[in-house]
Each structure stands twice: as structure tokens, then as C-alpha cells.
Amino acid sequence: MGKQVLVIEDEPNIIEAISFILNRDGWSVATHANGETAAEAVLGQVPDVLILDVMLPGRSGFDILQELRGHEATQALPVLMLTARGQKKDRELADRLGVSRFMTKPFSNAEMLEAVRDLAGSPTS
């Protein structure tokens, strides 16, 4: 069983793509599509890496990140943020909130995979 990545994202096709890429590399993937209950889901079972979308139904990714950084269990959790809004101020805000990595959509699969490996090592070690 590989290390766990939790993907919080609401677009079904993107979820499918990320899951495929990570599974192929040996990661174990869980997904969650609702912004409102996302923080609870993370705290319930803290993954090795969190991939977090910004525009989610119910609650924004920034809000979720801010909350997670306030909890001891997730204070240092590696978080890779993905956004389709390519604005500079979004990146700045994410940095301020303590994001580990910030990528804009569309991303290259290889880059995304590399970022996850950077944050959590190899999937099985």
C-alpha cells in the first residue's frame, strides 16, 4: 500500500486524470469534492499529501488551507494547491497562508507528479 494523497477537487474529469497519474506511480488516492466538508475530511484521516483546488463549491481552497494550518495535525501537512484562476494575487495569498506548492491549471502531468514526490518522497518509502 502506497502513501496516501487526498485530492480535493470538484471537476470529475480532473479528479479522474489526477487519480490515474498518481495511481500509475504507486500512490494511494482518496478524493473529496465538497469544499464545505473538506477540512473535516482531511482532519479525519490526515493524508501524506493534500492536493487542493481553489474554486470549490461551498468553501474556497484558501479558507480550507487557513483552517488546516491552525490545527496541530495539519500544521505541517504538505499541500499542493491547484488553481484555474491564473492571477498573481492568488499565488501571493496562497504563499501567505502557508501553501507548500502552488500550480496553475493546466499543468503538465510530469510536473505535478514531481511536485508530489518533492513533498512526500517516493510513494512507497
Next chain:
Amino acid sequence: MVGFNALVLVCVAYVAILFGVAFGADKRAREGLPGTAWLRGPWVYTLSLSIYCTAWTFYGAVGYAARSGLEFVTIYLGPTLVLVGWWWVLRKLVRIGRAQRITSIADLISSRYGKSNLLGVIVTLLAVVGTTPYIALQLQSVTLSFSVFAADRQEGFELLDLNATALWIAAGLALFTILFGTRNLDANERHHGVVTAIAVEAVVKLLALLAVGIFVVWGVAGGPTEIARTIDASPISDWQMNGGRWASLTFLSAAAFLTLPRMFQVLVVENVDERQLATASWAFPLYLFLMSLFVVPIAVVGLDILPKGSNPDLFVLTVPLHFDQDGLAMLSFLGGFSSATSMVIVAAIALSTMVSNHIVMPIWLSLRSDGASMSGDVRYLLLISRRLSIGGVLLLGYLYYRYSGGGAALAAIGLISFSGVAQVLPALVGGIFWRGASRNGAAAGLIAGFAIWAYCLFLPSFGPEGVISDQIMAHGPWGLEWLRPQALFGIEGMDPLVHALFWSMVVNTSLFFIFSLVSFPNPLERLQGAQFVNVFEHSGATRGWTRGRAQAEDLMIMAQRIMGGGEAQALFEAEALAQGKESYLPDTTPGFIERLERELAGSVGGATAHAMVGQIVGGASVSVEDLMAVADETQQMLEYSSQLEVQSEELSRTARQLGEANKKLTQLSIQKDAFLSQISHELRTPMTSIRAFSEILRDGGMDEAAARKYSSIIHDEALRLTRLLDDLLDLSVLEAGHVTLHPQPDNLSDVLDRAVAATTSVGEGAGIEIRRNPVHEDIDIFTDTDRLAQVFINLIANAAKYCDADTPRLKIFVTKRAERLHVDFIDNGSGIPPESQAVIFEKFSRLSDQAKAGGAGLGLAICREIMDKLGGKVAYLPGQGGAAFRVTLPKAPLAAG
């Protein structure tokens, strides 16, 4: 010789002609056909006043002259004095009637004294009690005139059942009145048909009386000189004038002219333009003069020629018959018939409005705990209640005729009726000229006057077998001599009519003044008082509501049920437009609520409208400013304050517009940012999937099924991108105004057909049932119908996507207005919450999650731009149950086709 059947046939034909006239006039007035201005002109108005001359005047004046000499002139003198000398009183009444949308005399009194329904009920009861015998009198006169023809002939006329005749006449009149009197609910929409028919009847009765008169003077007596000699020789010339009675009767007829419910109906409610009073003020006295010109000659010749004991009330008929002038007798019969029917019709309309507005509606309102905000169409209920009231009034008249025994008891009824309704006079005149007049004063005066009139005049008219026995008449109740009905307080030897009139008016007026002076009027009363008394100074600027917790949508729902959907929506839309708002719902400013209340008052009366609005608005009905305005007693202060009011209203309107503009600018800048990041998001999301899966496919190594699946995801997302780009381009072209329209003649129904076909064929639209009315849709239009169809498709697709009912249904219906065309799309789902209604037309606004929506949220924004370019608009229509959109098309470009 005229047979009975021929007589009935002539009657039926005459009524059919009146039906035609009323129907034609109604139709023409409603469609506003050119050349119909005279229908609302001063002549029809003047002639309609002739319902003052009932059968009692037509037949009875001659009888009156034969019995009491020139005294009959007083009946004509009163109205003449009012019109010639007091027409400014009438002008004020008419102005108040229009400003306050008064529906009846009961409504006037009720509205004036703080919209008190108690007063409305009192006046209504007074009017019903006073008018019922009068209606009976008309029925009697028509049946009597039938029997005159019967008596003159032997051929089986004895079979003629007078009661049945009266019943048939009453039923026929009820039918006519219901047909033409309750077509429009709003009394201010007026009954053009009825009024025109009455004007025709006015001409018929005048011609009839003049014809009989000319026949009598030149045909029988042999010229004016001869008739003068006959008059000198007759007992009429011995008649001595009784000063007290003369003055009382003149006063009485003048008062009745103002206060009779039917006169108020034609004088005030049916008045279209107060300038018509100027014509009526000389033309109607002239009419009365012509009506009275030949009364004495006919009476004298009748007394001279006919056998002793002939009923002088029927001389107008019997004199021509005596000389075998069948045609003339028939004309005269129709004159009397006209007099009777026109009075009954208008009286029934006036009384039914009162009964329905002041008795039925309030009872019904109080029976419903949720009051005005219940479900169901109040209009329907109102119409039913008016129709039943008309039937009820005529039934009462018939029963009175049937059981009063007719004959002698009825002869004096005209004047008794007059004295009854005259009791309203102090409250009426005091109410429009004296701001100190209060509700308590009006109620005390009315009740006392009503009671004295009933005790001294009305009840004794039933004779000793009726309510008041001989014992009481001679010695008073319980032997109290000073309470004798015809000698109150020991004043004896007075004429009974003068006696009753004197006491009732003295006590009525005194109590009215005393109670007004000692009681303190409530704020609404003072406010209404100021508006009635100073109607010429500040008409229109009426205020009554402070900003309560009024919910515009609730008010609209209520207004729709009373005024009908179209009218209510037009009113709200116009107000919203005046406030500079784009939606259909205006702010509930005090001014608007007041205006709405007045509109409703036109349908259900002032007191009821006030109660209904109060149930929704909830707030106090009079503001501090209003109280201050009332407290300013001097004219200048009032004028100044109304100027200030106008200014401050203007200021607050400007402020509101500025505020809206400012809000819009701020929103625009926020929206621009939001728009950019929205576009970025909408473009990048499908691109992310496309890139990710194309890289996965490039890497290879998956089975064929997975590969096919991933390719089709790429395909779908590419389509999504294309759609988005199409929408964006469409929108930017529309917004930049570079769009070229291709107007073409088409039929609205066909455009809708195409739109429905386009939506239901793609599958997702198939789940919704669409209801349409092809008859209403059959309208030729001239516009860019491809663009129009695009709007329709969007609205239908939205309904199919978002309607959350178990069995989703979409109603599409088309209404034609004067200047535009409405196409409404109303589904049966749960609708759009008020806070979201404002944003749905913005770009990228999707209320539900995007996976379900499938579009980028640009559809309604595009629709709005398209309709703007087509010169129409599309807006959310609140208060319809489900989600509802209204597409408005201007009519002007349609005509170009």
C-alpha cells in the same frame, strides 16, 4: 288596437335595442375606437342624469298636479337649484370622487371619516332601506301601465297576472344589470354601456312626454289659448301655495339629488371629466323644464275629459288611449318603461357596489384569519358578490311590491325615499367643507336621523296593519303623547312629511355638529378630512402609510388577485420604472403603498382596501409628517408643505438614483475583476482535462476501453470550450453593439414552435411538459426571429434544467398590451429566491452546481443583451409560484411588417 302580445313584443324589441346600444358602447369604449369620444362627452353625461326622472316623475307628476296643483314643480326645482347655483359643490364631489377613487356614496362617507367601515355599513343600510320601496314603485308603475292596456280591451286580458309581470320585469332588469353592470370590476372604469343605454332612454322619455303634451295642447284642446282657458276653469287653478311644504319639498329634492345612491353613481362615479358639469349645469335644468312643460295641460285635460275616478297617475297613458291614439299611447308606455328601467338599473348597480364593498367583503375578510394574503382570486369573489347583490336588491324590490299591497301605500313612497337618503346630507356636506367633522359626529347624526325618519315617516307608511298601529299614531307609544310619530314633542298640525323631515334633519345636523365638536378625530380621519376639504389645493399628494414591513412581492400577489394579473403587473412595473429600478418590484415607499391602496379602493372600496393593505404592510398608517401636515391649519402652510413634499420627493428620488448608480459603478469594477478570473477559470478547467488526458494517452500503456474513454473526455471538454468561446463571442458582439439584426416577418407561434422543437430534441428538454395557448400566440411579428428564438430556447432549456417539480411543467403564454407583447415562461418548480433574482442575469451566475448546469452561466446575460437589441426586455417575474420570466416585445416594430 294594441294586443297584449304586441305590447310584450314591443317591450322585448325595445329592450333588445337597449342591449345592442349598451353592448356596442361598451365594446367601443373598451377598444377605444375613434369617433367614440362623444360616448364620454357632456351630452351623454347630462342625459344620464335624467335617471332622476323615474316613472314616479313620468307618470306621477301629472297625477301630482291633478291632486296638488303646482307643488310637483318642487321636484324639478331642487335639482335645478343645485345645478345652477351649487354646481361648485358638485365639482368638489366629482374631484374628490376621482382623487380618492370613490365607488359609492357609502364609500365617500366611509373614506372621509377615516375609512370607517361602520359608516359605510350605516349608509349602505340607509340606502337599501330607502331605495327598495322606490324600486317597488318602478315595478308597480310598469305593471300598472300594462294593466291600463288590459283594462282598455276585452280579449282575455283578465288572465294577465300582475305579480308575474312584475317578477318577469324584475328578473329581466337583474339580467341586464348583471350583464352590463358587473363587466368591469373597478368602478372607476365606468359603465359606458349602461350609461349610453340610459342616455337613449332619457331621450325616449322626453320625446314621449313632449309628444303627449303637444297632442293634448294642439290636438285636443285646440291651442295654447284654449288650454290656458281650460286651466283657469279647472280646480288646479284654485291651488294655494303652502310655503312650508313648498320650501321643504324643494330642499328635499335638492338634497336627494346629491345623496340618492343612483344619482351619486351617475354624477360622480360615472363622471369622466369634471368639465362636463359645466354643460350639465344648464342642459339638465333645461331637460327638467321640458319634462315639466306639459304636466299641467295633460292633468287638466285628463280631469276634464276622462270619467270621474280615473287614476290621474296614468293620464299620460289614458288620455291618448281615450282618443284611440294607439301609437302615441305606445310611445308614452315606452317612455314610462324607460323611466322605470333606467332608475332600477342604476340603483341596482349603486346598491350592489355598496353591499358588496361594505358588507360582504368585510365579513368575508374577517372570516379568514389570514386575511388578504390567502389564496384564490378575489376578483371572482367580488364579481359574484356584486351579481348576487344585484339579484338581492331587485328581489327585495319585488317582494316589497308584492307584500306592500301596491296602490295607495306606494303613492307617497317617492318623497319618503327622498327624506330617507337626505339623512346623508349633513355628513356629506359637512365632510367636504368642514375639517372638524368627525366620524362620531357623522355616525350619531346618521343613526339619529335614520331612526327618526323610520319612526315618523317610513314605518307609518305601511299603514295601521304594519308596524305602527293606530293606537300609537293617536296616543304615542306607551301612551306618551309627545312621542306620537306625527307630532313629536307635541308639535301638532304639521304636514307629516314636513314634520318628519324637520325633526330628522334638525336632530341629525345638531348631533353631527355636537359630536364632531366634542370628539377628537383619529389621525387618519384628520388626514382624510384635510384631503377632502382641501381637494383642490393638494389633489394627488395624498399620504397615509409610513414605511412598514411591506413586502413588495406580497403586495403584488394581493394586487394581482384583486386587479387581475395584467393591471397589477403594469402598475408595479410603472412604479419600479419611475423609481429608476430595473426589476418588476418597486420599493414599497409610502407614496407607492398609498397609490396602490387607491387603485384597490376602486375595486373594493376605501375601507376594505385600507384593511387589506394594512394586513400586509403592518406598519402604522399615519406618519409624524402626515400629522404635522394635518396640524398646519392655514392654507399657505399646507401649500408650502406640499411644495416641500414635492421637492423632498424629488430629492429622495435623485438620491436613490445616485445611490443606485454608485452601487453599480462599484459593482462594475468588482465585476470586471471577477469576470476576468471567471473567464480564466472557465477556460482553464476544460483545458486541464484535455492536457492531462492527452499526456496520458501519449504515454500509452492502458487498455483500449480506457483509451477510448479518455479520448471521449478530451472530445467533450473540447466541445465545452467551443461552446464557451461561442457564448463569449456572442456576448461581446452584443455588448459592443456591433450586432446586425435581420428582421423578418414571422408568426410568434411559429417562432415558439421552433424554440420548443430545438430544446426538446436534444434530450434534456424532453423531461418537461410544455403548455401553450396557440390562439393567443397567433400574432404576426416583425423582428430578428432567429435571435428571438435564441432567447426562447434559453428560457425553455433553463426551465428544463432547473425546474425541480416532480412532474415539471412549463407554461408559455402570450398577452397583448396596448404598446407591447408579453411572452411569459412560468414553470411549476420552487422558483428563484428573492435575493438571487437580481443576479441571475449577470454573467457566470449559476445558482446550482456547475456539473448539472453544463453551461458557463452566460445564457441569461445573452438573452438580456438580445432583448435589449430587439427593443424589448426580459426580466424575472416575481410572485408567480415557480420560476417565471417575462419577455417583453415592443409593438412598434411589429407593425412595420
